[in-house]
Amino acid sequence: MFVVVMVALVVAIWPRGDDDRVISGDTTTTVGTQTSVPVDAGELAGARTEAALADCPAPTAAPGTHAALAGIVAECLGTGRPYNLGEGTAGTPLLINMWATWCYPCRQELPILSRYAARAGSKVNVLTVHAKEGAGNPYLVLKFLSELGVRLPATLDTNGKIAAALRAPRVFPSTVLVRADGTVAKVLPQVFHNTDDIAGAVRTHLGVDT
Template identity: 60%
Template sequence: MFVVAVIALVVAIWPRSQDATSEQVAPDPSVANVTDAPVPASQLAQARAQAKVADCPTSGLAQGVSSVLRGVSAPCLATGAAYDVGAGTAGKPLLINMWAVWCLPCRRELPVLQDYAKRAGDSVTVLTVHAVDGAKNPFLVLKFLTEIGVTLPTVLDTDARIAAALSAPKVFPSTILVRPDGTVAKVLPQVFENTDAIAAAVETNLGVRT
């Protein structure tokens, strides 16, 4: 329940987008101190064990020469180890979801993404990326995911390199669809309410029926 309290505190002081239909949230750097507070290693290990977040994907396929994620690394939430995002996701259609613990619409959308990942199977790689604001506190991210029952592979964008590579908007949640060659097919700054909507976006922009 302390996670709910922290999120409520952050959301209470977070400026919301004026677009009522999107319900998206824009970050405020002044809140970073709330979400980036460090925790002991023992607590972090326990949180990882409880969360059971999936390890970051490894496709084993060659990267496209034009891949926007080539050379981009970030911590994998499941292990804390550096993860080569471009190499790990190469050669397959990719859905990246940019989110954050302080984003209430993200809390609603992430379970839908998990359902979609099960539906898509091996056809589409689904990877979530926690935004830079709050990414330095994996403990809070793990507790948040545990609370909502989401185990999707997650990367922490601690230096905002992933967002920069994808030209991701600074509103959350946002979904970026990436072709197997690593080029961006579509940036979708919206909240997906069901798996059919995600599947339609994937088919339209990546040509994959799921």
């Protein structure tokens, strides 16, 4: 039943006009300006409670002077509060996953990222960032994550500033590895199929064994 409802919501909010090319896995999809569907505040709060997402990362040091995400604020989806990414992610190596509800490979990869986050523990923070297209509907994003049973920390890139700051390609999913000082170590526009592959990338580009 939820899948039917989700498909109906996707059709209702699917962007129209001002087309850009966005790549999801092996499929290129035309998307444009995202519209949002009004959702009752109580429904949104209920979806947030049901999703039970982890809070966004907390800093363990002061931000580096060249941190890529310095000054960027986005909603922390688990709490609904504004979150300063430059400050909040400082001091710990970070894996950022750029994804979207309409991206099928993302559906396959998110549970793997969740298992990797449990494996990495405090050595590496994992933060998911929903792409600009679709970020205008947090209710749908929360319901999607609830269905998957994924409770990773999440933010919404409603204005595209996060992707721009990280120089992330418009390919979903994509993973961005960020050093403890906030500088970008590597951008990986690919799908990970197991936790060992993720751990290998983290070891190669961040020098951290997980």
